[in-house]
Amino acid sequence: MSGMNGIEPGSGTGYVSGWISRCGSRVTAIVVSIVQLATARELAAEHRADITFIEGNAEATGLPDVSFDFAISEYGASIWCPPDRWLPEDWRLLRTGGWLVFLGNHALSLICSPLDVSPTEWMMHRPYRGMRGADRTEIE
Incomplete structure (x- = not known):
């Protein structure tokens, strides 16, 4: 490098x-x-x-x-x-x-992450179908 x-x-x-x-x-x-x-x-x-x-x-x-x-x-x-x-x-x-x-992570870890950036849970917080990344630009 x-x-x-x-x-x-x-x-x-x-x-x-x-x-x-x-x-x-x-x-x-x-x-x-x-x-x-x-x-x-x-x-x-x-x-x-x-x-x-x-x-x-x-x-x-x-x-x-x-x-x-x-x-x-x-x-x-x-x-x-x-x-x-x-x-x-x-x-x-x-x-x-x-x-x-x-x-990066597997997509499953992203869809099970709450929108408030708290730890991953056992439930989905966004759909897997059509997922194109997890937009968190509004979170500081």
Whole structure:
């Protein structure tokens, strides 16, 4: 990862971006929540991580085409954004031969999570059919 350009769409507090930065990558983190953005900037400063933070939407970053060697989403855009929106955006941002790495939950864990972000329950809180991610942009 050393010397590579990476992007973390939906980085939240930026802990993955911090790890990538410590591996020697130049990192751009996209954060939709201003509260998480403030925390991410504080943590990056505390740990001296060189990260470019952008308040924005992982589905439409506004960044130039073919700008990154890899995109990584650990419980970020890969679980909150509709796949037909964030995947084409990451594809557009990646250079030829670039890597897309993501980690998320099974859809069942999302549909059994209450809308108020409290712990997963034994009942469904949203339908499985037609599910396109779990939008929590209204929750801070």
